[in-house]
Amino acid sequence: MTKSQHNRWMTIINGNHLIFRKSNDLEGLAGKYDVLEFERHQYTPYQINKVSKLIRLNLTHDLLSEEIKNKYPINHPRWKNPFFGFCVPATFVLLYLIDTNNLEPMRGVDSEGEGHWWLRDKLSQKIYDLTFDQFENCKKRQSVYKTGIPSGYFGSGEMPDSKFFSLIQKIQPNSKRWTTDLLSIYRDFGFKTKLKVMERQNKNA
Numbered sequence: 001m002t003k004s005q006h007n008r009w010m011t012i013i014n015g016n017h018l019i020f021r022k023s024n025d026l027e028g029l030a031g032k033y034d035v036l037e038f039e040r041h042q043y044t045p046y047q048i049n050k051v052s053k054l055i056r057l058n059l060t061h062d063l064l065s066e067e068i069k070n071k072y073p074i075n076h077p078r079w080k081n082p083f084f085g086f087c088v089p090a091t092f093v094l095l096y097l098i099d100t101n102n103l104e105p106m107r108g109v110d111s112e113g114e115g116h117w118w119l120r121d122k123l124s125q126k127i128y129d130l131t132f133d134q135f136e137n138c139k140k141r142q143s144v145y146k147t148g149i150p151s152g153y154f155g156s157g158e159m160p161d162s163k164f165f166s167l168i169q170k171i172q173p174n175s176k177r178w179t180t181d182l183l184s185i186y187r188d189f190g191f192k193t194k195l196k197v198m199e200r201q202n203k204n205a
Helices: 045-057 066-071 087-097 138-145 162-171 182-189 192-204
Strands: 010-013 016-022 032-038 103-109 115-121 176-181
Touching: 016 162, 032 162, 032 182, 045 087, 045 162, 087 103, 087 115, 087 162, 103 138, 176 182
Parallel strands: none
Antiparallel strands: 010 016, 016 032, 032 176, 103 115
């Protein structure tokens, strides 16, 4: 894993924050793109607390990844832990919604090798873990934090998941989401250079 480069999928047009992702599996840059116009918040204790509460209130079963649902049957004891399986959408949506470069996503593993994600302030080292209560006690949580390393999202080129967009829409009902094509991404959003760089990096990976 490498340090997060999530900003490569974000831009500002006429003062509006936009994030985009490819919405098909075509190779290269061709195809349709999913675009979301949303609001970002200042990096202050008040806004972090406000946004974190909204995220936690909107973590629903449809936001769980297919991988985690297939890995753990419905009767697995892990599902008894509050917010288990939600660390990825919670962490990255908080990262997108807070307007700062001081936060970085961290990934660690528990004693059974299961991954866990949270945000960390690069300067103060303060931890923002929206699904902390999935751990039975502070000792187990701290043991996971000790394994943490700065990590970028594991989507192709760190492209955000569509579930992240859905969660943002739940939190911000007035956000706008639409599908567009590559020409519009180039012409309207100024992403041509950024996309070309990402394509080269993906080919060289």
